[in-house]
Amino acid sequence: NAGVTQTPKFQVLKTGQSMTLQCAQDMNHNSMYWYRQDPGMGLRLIYYSASEGTTDKGEVPNGYNVSRLNKREFSLRLESAAPSQTSVYFCASSEEWGRGSPLHFGNGTRLTVT
């Protein structure tokens, strides 16, 4: 059982380049999330998708876009990377909305923007 799979694991971009982080879950979860992790700040929500066909902004959405391609897949796109987007990115999913289901995380992507 793979759980939540994220690709790539590492990426180096130059300022202004674009890229898409891919995420897929095989647990039939309704909700999916993208977080970024920065030292001393915990995890901050970028975007989320409560169910297939819906997406909403989180705490730090500027500079990002998302696509919920189907129930399994939720991608995060950086259109024009900036050094401030250097971070570790996590995709996560959860089973039910509002019932205290825990988040299940992918292994993260370490992104460096030079």
Add this chain to the structure above:
Amino acid sequence: AQTVTQSQPEMSVQEAETVTLSCTYDTSESDYYLFWYKQPPSRQMILVIRQEAYKQQNATENRFSVNFQKAAKSFSLKISDSQLGDAAMYFCAYRSAWEDGQNFVFGPGTRLSVLP
């Protein structure tokens, strides 16, 4: 909006000893869930324990237990018989039972070192 505070950026414990990590949160809700996640150097986020706010009984998972004080809005994690593999970042997280959208809030984390 809810906030989660972990006042100990770093802690250390001797192998086989017991350590308690602190977490406090601020909310006006009465129904919610609390979690502790562990992040070892591998970067993977691992669920350690989950607590439902409407349950009085403190959750336990093997060597991990919590002290949930709802009135004080405190949710500490106790690790007994610490092992070298417990060395990691630990994040406390709050999940609203009702609020739409941004309903997971994480604390800044506590880095735990285990000394042999």
